[in-house]
Amino acid sequence: MHRYHTVQSYFIQKAPGSSNLILSLNTSIVHLGLAAGAGAGGFMVNTTFTLQ
Numbered sequence: 001m002h003r004y005h006t007v008q009s010y011f012i013q014k015a016p017g018s019s020n021l022i023l024s025l026n027t028s029i030v031h032l033g034l035a036a037g038a039g040a041g042g043f044m045v046n047t048t049f050t051l052q
Helices: 002-014 016-047
Strands: none
């Protein structure tokens, strides 16, 4: 979680007048990444034999 706040601070420093927009976009991208990871994990569980 520390890395997440570091990235947000960097973006705010680069465009302080657009901080709300930048934070919203950054959070959306993080959520898309989490969703993609969950989808990939679900796909792997459904397509591989984890139990015999």
